[in-house]
Amino acid sequence: MLDLIKIRDLHVKVDHFEDTFYILRGVNLSVSMNSSLGIVGESGSGKTTICLSVMGLLPKGAKITKGKILFQGKDLSCYSDKQMETVRGKKISMIFQDARAALNPVLTVGDQISDIYCHYTGNSHSLGMKKAVEVLDAMGFPNARSRVKSYPHELSGGMCQRVLIAMALVSTPKLVIADEITSGIDVTIQSQVIELVKSVSDELSAGLVFVSHDIGVIIEACSDIAVVYSGIVFEQGNISTVLEKPLSPYTKVLLKCFEIGHSDRMSFIPGNTPDLKLVKLGCPFAPRCEYVMDICKVEVPKMKLYEPGHVVACHKYI
Amino acid sequence: MANIKNIKLADILKVRKSRTFLRLLPGLTFLIPLVLIALFVPYFPLQDPMKVNTVIRHQPPSFEHFFGTDVIGMDVFSRVMYATRIDFLISILCVLIAVSIGAPLGAVAGYFGGILETITSRFIEIFQSFPIMLFAMIIRIVLGPSVICLAVAIGICISPFYAKLVRSIVKPLRDTDYIQAAKVTGQTSLQIIFRHLIPNALPAIVSQFTLSAAVSIRIVAGLSFLGLGVPTPTPEWGSMIQTGAGWVIFGMWWPSVFPGLALFFTIWGLSQISQELESMYTL
Amino acid sequence: MGIFLLKRLGTLLLALFVISLISFVAVRSVGTPVYLMVGQDFTSEMVKSINARLGLDQPIYVQYARYLRGILNGDLGVSRFTYNPVIFDIAQRLPATIELTTTALIFMIFSCLLAGVIAALKEDKPIDKAILFESKVGVSVVEFWLGLILIYFFCYRCHLFPSPMGRLSFLAPIPKHVTGLYTIDSLIAGDTKTFLMAVHHLILPAFTLAFTIGPGTTLVTRATLRNILKTDYMRTACAFGLPRRLLYKYMLRNAAPPILTVLALAFGYFISGAVLVEVVFAWPGIGRYAVDALQNSDYEPIIGIILLVSVVYIVIYFLVDIICANIDPRYRL
Numbered sequence: 001m002l003d004l005i006k007i008r009d010l011h012v013k014v015d016h017f018e019d020t021f022y023i024l025r026g027v028n029l030s031v032s033m034n035s036s037l038g039i040v041g042e043s044g045s046g047k048t049t050i051c052l053s054v055m056g057l058l059p060k061g062a063k064i065t066k067g068k069i070l071f072q073g074k075d076l077s078c079y080s081d082k083q084m085e086t087v088r089g090k091k092i093s094m095i096f097q098d099a100r101a102a103l104n105p106v107l108t109v110g111d112q113i114s115d116i117y118c119h120y121t122g123n124s125h126s127l128g129m130k131k132a133v134e135v136l137d138a139m140g141f142p143n144a145r146s147r148v149k150s151y152p153h154e155l156s157g158g159m160c161q162r163v164l165i166a167m168a169l170v171s172t173p174k175l176v177i178a179d180e181i182t183s184g185i186d187v188t189i190q191s192q193v194i195e196l197v198k199s200v201s202d203e204l205s206a207g208l209v210f211v212s213h214d215i216g217v218i219i220e221a222c223s224d225i226a227v228v229y230s231g232i233v234f235e236q237g238n239i240s241t242v243l244e245k246p247l248s249p250y251t252k253v254l255l256k257c258f259e260i261g262h263s264d265r266m267s268f269i270p271g272n273t274p275d276l277k278l279v280k281l282g283c284p285f286a287p288r289c290e291y292v293m294d295i296c297k298v299e300v301p302k303m304k305l306y307e308p309g310h311v312v313a314c315h316k317y318i
Numbered sequence: 319m320a321n322i323k324n325i326k327l328a329d330i331l332k333v334r335k336s337r338t339f340l341r342l343l344p345g346l347t348f349l350i351p352l353v354l355i356a357l358f359v360p361y362f363p364l365q366d367p368m369k370v371n372t373v374i375r376h377q378p379p380s381f382e383h384f385f386g387t388d389v390i391g392m393d394v395f396s397r398v399m400y401a402t403r404i405d406f407l408i409s410i411l412c413v414l415i416a417v418s419i420g421a422p423l424g425a426v427a428g429y430f431g432g433i434l435e436t437i438t439s440r441f442i443e444i445f446q447s448f449p450i451m452l453f454a455m456i457i458r459i460v461l462g463p464s465v466i467c468l469a470v471a472i473g474i475c476i477s478p479f480y481a482k483l484v485r486s487i488v489k490p491l492r493d494t495d496y497i498q499a500a501k502v503t504g505q506t507s508l509q510i511i512f513r514h515l516i517p518n519a520l521p522a523i524v525s526q527f528t529l530s531a532a533v534s535i536r537i538v539a540g541l542s543f544l545g546l547g548v549p550t551p552t553p554e555w556g557s558m559i560q561t562g563a564g565w566v567i568f569g570m571w572w573p574s575v576f577p578g579l580a581l582f583f584t585i586w587g588l589s590q591i592s593q594e595l596e597s598m599y600t601l
Numbered sequence: 602m603g604i605f606l607l608k609r610l611g612t613l614l615l616a617l618f619v620i621s622l623i624s625f626v627a628v629r630s631v632g633t634p635v636y637l638m639v640g641q642d643f644t645s646e647m648v649k650s651i652n653a654r655l656g657l658d659q660p661i662y663v664q665y666a667r668y669l670r671g672i673l674n675g676d677l678g679v680s681r682f683t684y685n686p687v688i689f690d691i692a693q694r695l696p697a698t699i700e701l702t703t704t705a706l707i708f709m710i711f712s713c714l715l716a717g718v719i720a721a722l723k724e725d726k727p728i729d730k731a732i733l734f735e736s737k738v739g740v741s742v743v744e745f746w747l748g749l750i751l752i753y754f755f756c757y758r759c760h761l762f763p764s765p766m767g768r769l770s771f772l773a774p775i776p777k778h779v780t781g782l783y784t785i786d787s788l789i790a791g792d793t794k795t796f797l798m799a800v801h802h803l804i805l806p807a808f809t810l811a812f813t814i815g816p817g818t819t820l821v822t823r824a825t826l827r828n829i830l831k832t833d834y835m836r837t838a839c840a841f842g843l844p845r846r847l848l849y850k851y852m853l854r855n856a857a858p859p860i861l862t863v864l865a866l867a868f869g870y871f872i873s874g875a876v877l878v879e880v881v882f883a884w885p886g887i888g889r890y891a892v893d894a895l896q897n898s899d900y901e902p903i904i905g906i907i908l909l910v911s912v913v914y915i916v917i918y919f920l921v922d923i924i925c926a927n928i929d930p931r932y933r934l
Contacts, residue, residue, distance in 0.1 A: 055840055060724075089842025096840070101833040106854050106929045116841050151930045164837070171841055444616040449873035449914050452907045459900060460627050536743060540877055543745050544892055559746055563881060567764055571753045578746030586741035 003070075004175055004207040005054065005092075006030045010067035010077070012049055012058065012231075021276045023049045025231040025284070027067070028303040028313070031175065031224075036201065036208035038218030038239070040254075041228035044273060047211045048097075050228070051177045053077070055094050056084035072174070090120065093173040095197070097180040099160035103152035109136075109163045110148030117170045135166045139196060158189040162196060169200045176201050177209045182217050194221045215258045219243075227251045230274055230284035232300065237310035247312040249289045283315065291316055345528075345590030348583045356402040364396035367553050376570055386572035388562055394573055397553035398580050404554050405535055405584070408469050412534035413527055415473025420480025421523060425511045427481065428488030438481070445478040454537050458546050468547055472534050479530070480523065487519040529592035532585045539581055555581045605926055605933040613919045617912060624908045625668050628678070628901065677905030682897045687905040691887055696781025697768060698879070698886030702871040704803050705810035709867060713815035714860070717822025724827060732819065739816030744874060748809040748881035755805060762805050767883055769798055806882040813874045814867045825859045826852065858925035858932065865921035869914035 012024035024046050031037045039047050052058050054069055056079060069076040076087065088094075096102040104112055113135060114128030123131075129148065136144040139162040152160055161181055168176055178197050182190045198221060201208040210221045218225055219239060226236035227250060234248040246252045257267045271288035274281055283289070286296040293315055301313040355362075365383070371391035379386045385394035427438035445453070454475045461467035491497060500510050539556030541547035543563075548554040550561075555577040562573025659667075671677075677687040713736075720732040755762045768783055769775065776786040776795050784803070787796040829835060829852055838851050876888035883889070887906055894902040926932040 057836060057840060085842055085844070087842070088840055094840045096833060096837060098833060102837040104834040104838065104851055104855070105931055107851070115843065115847060119843055119847065153931055167837075167841060440612060440615060441619075443612060444619050448620070448911055449869045451870075451873045451876070452910055456623060456627055456904065456907050459903065460623075460630050532741075539743055540745070543877060544880070545895055559743075559749070563745075563749055566749045566753050567757060569753075569757050571749070574746065574749045575753075578743060578749070581743050581746065582741055585743070586738070589737070589741055 003030045004033045004072070006068075006070045007050070007054070008068045008070065010050070010053060010069065011065045012046075012053055012062060013065055014059075014062040016061060019277055022279060022281075023062070023231050023276060024053070025281065026300055027228070027231065027233050028311070029226055029233055029236065031207045031209055033174075033207055034205060035224055036198070036210060036222040037224045037226060037236075038210045038212065038222035039226045039228055040212060040215055040218050042273070043213060044230075045228045046231045047213075047228050048179055049231075051094060051179050051209070051211060054177065055088055055092060056081065057088075057094075089116065089171040089173065091173055092175045092177065093168040093171050094177040094179065095161075095164045095168050095181050097183055099157055099164050099181070100152050100155070102164060103160055105152055108149050108151055109155070113148075113163070113167055113170055116167050120171055131170065132166075135170055136163070138169075139163070139166050140192065158185050158193065161185060161193055165193070165196050165200055169204070172204055173206055174204075175207045175209065176204070177211070179211045180213070182212060182214070190217065191220065197221065215255070227254065230276065230281075232284060232313060233303070234285070234314065235310075235312045237312075241307075241310055247306060247310070247317065248314050249291050249316070250285045253288075341594045342591055345587045345594065348587035349591065352402055352580075352584055352587065353406070355399055356406045359399050359403060362399065364399060365393035367392065367396040367400045368551060369393070376565070378570075379572055385576040386570075388558070388573035389565060394558070394576055397558060398555070398576050401553040401555045401558065401577065402580065402584075404465075404548060404552060405538060405581075408465065408472075408538050408548070409531040409534040411466075411469040412472040412476060412538075413530045415470055416476035416530060416534075417480050417523060419473060420477035420482075421484045421516055421519065422511070423477070424481035424484030424486075425488050425515050425519070428485040429492055429507065429511055429515060431489075431492065435485075439485070442478045442481050442485075445475075446482075450475050450533075451537060451540055454541060455544075455546055458541065463549065465548060468538065468541065472537050472541075475537070476530050476534060480526070483522055483526065484516070484519045487522055488515045491515060491518060525595040525598070526592070528588045528595065532588035532592065535581070535584060535588070602926065602933055606923065609919060609922055609926075613915060616915045620908060620911045620915070621669060621672060622665070624904045625665050627904045628668070629664070672908070677908070678901035680894065680899055680902045682894060682899045682902075687902045690890060690902060691906065691909065694885055694887045694890050697884060698872070698875055698888060700768075700782045700784060700803065701806055701810060701879070701884060701886060702868065702875055704807035705871055706864075706868060708807055708811040709815045709818060710864070713811070713819040714822055714864075717819040718826060720819070720823040721826030721830065724830070729823075733823070736816040736819040736823075739812060740820065742812065742816075744809055744813040745877040745881050747812055748806070748878055751805055751809060752881070763802055767885055768802050769795070773798055806878055806884055809881070810871055810875060810878045813878075814870050818863050818867055821863045822856070822860055825856050829855050854928060858929045861921050861925055865917050868917055872910050872913060 007027055007029040010024050010027040011022070014021045014023055027046070027050055029037075029039075029050065039050065041047050049058070049062070052062075053064055054071070054076060056076065058064070064077045067077060071087070071092070076084070079087065103109065107115075110129050110132040113132040114125060117123065117131045118125060118128040133144050133148050136147055141147045141159070141162070147155075147159075152163075155163070164181075176197070181197065182193055185193060194217065197208065197210070200206075208222070210218060212218050223239060224237065225239045225242050227234045227242075227248065229250050234250045235242060235246070242251065243255065246255055253267075253269050257269065259267065269288055274284045274287065281300070282298045283296040283301055286292050289296065295315050299315070301315045301318065303311050303313045304317055306312050306317060369392060371387075373391065374383075374387050375389055375391040377383060377387045383393050383395060385398060388394055388397075423438060423442075427435040427442075454471050457471035457474055458468060461471055497510060497514060500514060505513075538547055538554070539559070542554050542556030543560045545557075545560070547556055550557055558577040559574045559581075562570070562575075562577075566574055675688045677691070679686055680690055683690055716732045716736075720729045723729050752764075756764045773795065776783055776790050776792060776799075779786045779789050783799040784796060787793075787799060832855075835848070835852065838848055843851075875884075875886060876891055878884070879886045879888035880892050887910075891903050891906045894900070922932075
């Protein structure tokens with residue numbers, strides 16, 4: 001299967017006042033067409049930074065220092081802002097976490113959807129509004145015709161999230177990135193939102209990247225999974241393969257934390273996340289890994305193909 | 319998910335100690351000398367600021383008279399130095415009056431809520447929507463010419479700001495557990511307001527002190543320039559600018575320019591410090 | 602929106618009521634020179650009849666009602682110095698102040714507001730730092746002092762601008778009165794020489810006036826736009842590949858309420874700050890009138906002017922509030 005997007009050895013650092021944080025330390029990731037990849041990891045592991053790097057929306061002070069982001073053969077990490085304008089929305093769409101904050105508070109949701117639609121199709125505003133009603137209806141809004149005139153602060157979090165998904169639908173991208181879109185939403189609505197995103201990406205025949213810290217959500221939404229920790233992807237593969245046979249020690253420990261009902265104590269991973277200010281870290285999980293070897297403390301493990309469709313970065317398998 | 323920040327003054331001072339000093343430095347460079355002048359000027363070897371000597375009037379700056387002499391021969395330099403006292407004194411008074419009127423008002427509005435809050439809020443809105451200079455003028459006309467009345471007039475004009483500030487801090491605190499506990503243990507509303515609520519607002523109030531001082535010095539100077547401020551023989555920067563104003567067109571710039579310079583540095587120093595204090599508070 | 606309008610209208614009326622009350626108290630506290638009017642040998646009957654004539658023996662609320670009725674009819678009292686009704690004096694001098702404040706506002710929008718926008722867009726580049734520094738310094742400058750410095754340099758030293766003796770040179774003909782604004786009137790009459798002279802005299806005072814709140818406006822505009830550029834919704838708009846044109850539209854629409862509010866405050870401040878600038882430049886507007894009245898202990902004109910200016914300010918503030926509520930729906934909450 002052809003790769004839609006392939007991230008190779010991506011390094012990103014952020015300058016914050018006097019400190020420099022090395023957030024991504026060599027990320028390797030690939031998404032194939034017509035597949036959905038779930039990126040799972042703890043808070044602060046760099047998942048959102050990966051997405052923002054792809055979109056060229058890294059905040060001020062953050063820079064890609066090394067690596068490539070190959071999208072349809074072109075390296076996005078070298079693109080200027082003007083060049084990225086042609087990519088964003090049209091080719092890659094991103095749906096953000098805090099939906100209500102992501103919508104412009106002084107415009108109606110209809111206006112916002114219509115603006116995007118009209119920009120990509122060149123249609124008039126009234127046609128855009130008609131499309132907005134249509135698309136909101138498809139998102140499951142009861143009474144879409146009147147909802148189109150609502151302002152973001154009048155809608156619930158779940159509704160705002162669906163508006164964002166509608167905006168992604170209307171821009172017909174080849175890749176949809178959904179960053180923690182189920183966080184902060186009622187559990188009952190979560191499934192609806194996940195279903196919506198899946199159906200949207202199916203309709204567009206687009207690839208889907210689904211970022212979350214909740215494995216349960218990823219299992220529901222995606223066919224492949226990638227595990228991220230402290231700026232490195234430790235494992236990527238088909239979801240059932242990885243769940244049945246987790247290779248990376250980190251994946252094993254992470255999965256144990258999500259197990260329910262086996263013992264009366266909650267599993268946890270002893271130790272702390274490493275200090276991201278250090279330039280040379282070796283394998284970031286080394287201090288907490290039960291299989292740690294001497295080489296782990298010195299060298300970052302490289303990504304190796306273990307079996308078709310299953311890659312792992314760990315010194316155990318090199 | 320509102321986090322009720324219960325920031326104590328000590329916490330503010332703990333944050334980034336060394337950088338704090340560096341950031342305050344620009345403002346303090348001007349302010350500290352001015353404060354020292356204000357405090358110790360009687361001990362300086364200066365000319366008599368009130369000595370009228372029409373023989374030497376309109377003399378440009380020289381070694382004898384650093385800033386020259388004005389239209390009736392008074393030494394501009396010593397007058398500018400002495401004016402530091404009055405201006406600082408009045409502005410401190412104005413801020414104190416503004417806080418003592420505004421803070422309790424805001425605390426009462428925030429704590430009791432309901433119709434009391436609505437009425438107080440309306441009044442605050444109304445008073446804030448008047449141009450402050452005109453408001454000060456009219457209150458000053460009503461109250462009378464003394465310096466105290468001037469300070470009260472300006473204090474009244476600035477108080478809505480503090481009322482709004484304190485109310486916005488007190489309001490979310492109303493429902494916290496420890497206030498409820500204080501109520502349960504039988505403390506009166508007055509005690510709660512003064513012992514618990516207002517101290518919580520102190521960091522915010524203190525961070526605004528210098529800004530209000532800058533604003534009040536500006537208004538004092540403006541009012542004095544118009545003749546509504548400090549009565550004339552007393553040296554004050556605004557009224558000094560006014561006495562020299564008519565002579566600038568004839569080339570005699572020093573009676574007006576030097577007091578204005580002093581005003582500029584004072585206001586600038588205060589504004590710089592207030593910006594740093596404000597950013598420290600919001601951290 | 603309707604309820605919001607009613608509420609704001611209510612606050613507006615309340616504010617007008619309060620200011621009328623304050624000015625009534627001011628007028629009464631300044632007192633009427635009954636004993637001056639009566640003269641040296643007076644009898645209690647004379648005092649009583651004067652009191653009755655002036656309505657001073659009525660209860661206070663009746664007096665207030667009379668005062669209010671007078672105001673609404675345009676009776677702001679009589680100036681003890683010019684012997685004219687205050688409203689007449691104000692009408693004579695108002696065009697000068699309007700000319701000054703409008704020019705200053707135009708100056709300010711095209712320099713300070715624009716500078717704020719540029720500084721926000723070119724964040725942290727040298728031009729941003731330069732604008733920021735200049736604004737921070739400008740905020741601390743006192744306007745009447747600045748005016749004097751400008752006069753010294755440009756009038757006395759360089760002779761670039763005419764000396765501050767009013768709106769036109771001493772013996773120049775006044776253009777035929779249509780609006781009272783010399784610039785417009787001279788254009789209507791086709792008299793370019795007078796137009797240029799009027800503009801020449803306007804530049805320095807208008808610049809000084811604009812400087813009173815200009816730097817502050819720059820800072821507010823810059824801060825507002827910087828915050829907006831960092832918001833999630835601007836990032837979303839970027840993320841969906843919207844063109845620059847649309848991004849500017851989004852940005853400005855969100856920035857409009859705070860910036861409009863600052864402009865309204867500026868205009869209000871101009872009207873009151875014009876007092877100081879008019880004194881420095883001997884501009885024959887209502888500000889100068891107020892100060893002259895002050896120096897003659899003639900209090901009724903001052904109170905009348907303060908009342909008038911406050912009313913205009915409150916109304917402008919109210920209108921801007923309505924516009925903001927129109928643009929930003931969150932205002933109506």
